[in-house]
Amino acid sequence: MVTEGNIAENEDNAVKVQPKETPAAKPKVVYTIEILKIIKDAQQQHGLRHGDYQRYRGYCTRRIRRLRKTLHLPQGDKRHFKKREVTEQHLKDEKFIYIPLMLAERAWGYAMQLRQEANTEPRKKFHLVSRLRKAASYAVQLQTLCEAEVCDARTKLEAQAYVSWIVGVLHFELKLWKSAMKNLKEAQVVYEKLMSALNEEDALLYKQKVEELTPSLRYCAYNIGDQAGIEDLMQLRSQTHGDLLHSLDSLMIQSKEHSAEVLSEVSWRGRSVAVRSERVRVFLLAERSLDASLGQAGADKIELLESHLMDCKDAIQVIKEEVKQDPNSKNRTQGSGLSSLQYLHSYLMYIRLERTIQRNLLLAQQAKDNLKTAGNGQQPSEGKKTRPQDLVRLYEIILQNLGELQQLSGMEDDAQYQESVEVRTKTYKAFRCFYIAESLAALRRWRDCVALYSRATAYASDAASSLPSSGELATLKPELATLEAAIDSNKYSALAYSVLGTEGTPDTEPGTVAKPGAKLKKVPLAERLGEYYEDPSLASKSPNVIKLPPDMQPIPAKPLFFDLAQNQLEFPSLEDKLDVKIKPAAGGGSGQPAGISGFVKGLWGWGGAKK
Secondary structure (H helix, E strand, C coil), rough: CCHHHHHHHHHHHHHHHHHHHHHCCCCCCCHHHHHHHHHHHHHCCCCCCCCHHHHHHHHHHHHHHHHHHHHEEEEEECCCCCCCCCCCCCCCCCHHHHHHHHHHHHHHHHHHHHHCCCCCCCHHHHHHHHHHHHHHHHHHHHHHHHHHEEEEEHHHHHHHHHHHHHHHHHHCCCCCCCHHHHHHHHHHHHHHHHHHHHCHHHHHHHHHHHHHHHHHHHHHHHHCHHHHHHHHHCCCCCCCCCHHHHHHHHHHHHHHHHHHHHCCCEEECCCCEEECCCHHHHHHHHHHHHHHHHHHHHHHHHHHHHHHHHHHHHHHHHHHHHHHHHHHHHHCCCCCCCCCCHHHHHHHHHHHHHHHHHHHHHHHHHHHHHHHHCCCCCCCCCCCCCCCCHHHHHHHHHHHHHHHHHHHCCCCCCCCHHHHHHHHHHHHHHHHHHHHHHHHHHCCHEEEEEEHHHHHHHHHHHHHHHHCCCCHHHHHHHHHHHHHHHHHHHHHHHHHHHHCCCCCCCCCCCCCCCCCCCCHHHCCHHCCCCCCCCCCCHHHHCCCCCCCCCCCCCCCCCCCCHHHHHCCCCCCCCCCCCCCCCEECCCCCEEEEEEEHHHHHHHCCCCCCCC
């Protein structure tokens, strides 16, 4: 007997059993078939760029053969033919949908080939119409497959627009103007809705298709002739079926859900671009969650930013390769704007430069903390002394990054963007001047130091007047106020030291401020009479007045006067002091001294024996 208690007990059991079966269910696979993009790419690559419909028809035939072979859906064997249509049960792979699409394209391509040949052979026009009917039947089969649950709203809309276009072309050839106009207008409306719902790169293709249908619609309206037909043409934009409107709503909802789950496009400075590379998508998702990760990182913020910058470098390299292979990017001139890939590259470069600036600001904050710690007489936490020159280098890198931000492609005409970068540039120039002045103060170059403090004040006041009252840039105001206070304090100290005349190179280590008179203290009073310095050692028992003994100084060994006078002196004759015999001359004349040669001959016996 069934009672109310048994019923309740059975219901409880049913509720308990149901969750056990839920995890076993597999998630549904949803296909997105971009029909217009697929056929346009195939047409451009296989003959239609030059109007060769026969080549395109041959490509479609080969493509169908490859698809049937890959999907194991042959139509019989070598001897027998057995027709096998694609049904909804085959939709385990999205490639099955390509078979009716290629069949329709092959029939349409054959019809366009016959249209070219019909100029000389009118009978081929009947064959043309027959092939268009075949294309329409395959297009209807494609739409039936796309109405399955495994296809999303975009695929259904594209299939519907494709069928409307094929049927419109058929009725156009049959001169059924009203029916042709209705179908072509319905295709145009769907493509316009898709164009408004998708990103800029995909919307360009649909815009071209809409413009392609406009002349045919005008010709249909002209052939209708009456005013009612023209008014119907204008009203068809708003007269769409209920299923179509429902599909458009579904498309918008699914697009939002898809962008929430998987990043397919990014928006920057009022422009949306598609992201096709998987590596770039992963990086941009990490970029969205980086600020939250930095808030929880603590002391590891710099390491996290450096790792993120390495990923950004890889993503930029991927986009560079895509830009090289993209024909749209090559054809862009400087005045015609950027393609989607080029704009995405600029966005990634913007991220890289901004994150680099953020990392350098964190390093600068660490250096400032170390300087304060050293000024209080404590040991820095990292064990390495920080000098003002280190901060100057960091702010130089930041200013260089800001300069690259101003020169990014596509941002030259963005006045708001350029203004914000310019304000930040003035701010960090003030910090750079301040720490250059601190470096010169360590070298006791007080006049240069005062000049740089004045320049830092000018930059800081200019930047503070340009900063907005709210937003990200407003956070720089407290930093500038602190900087201006530090500049005033140090500037007056530098002025006092410059008045005392303590210019020169200190004997202390770089990075420390020398006390005034530290060098003059070692100089004796006799050598610094022209410089004022209150030396308390002069009143002590051992004053430093003069150096004793004085240093040795070199003097000339010979006066230059005597060297010049020697050439004008006449020395007295010393012949009377010489003991020399005079030899008589031959013929009774007076003799002359024999000379030194005779003396030597006689001494050594060189003259020989006398006979």
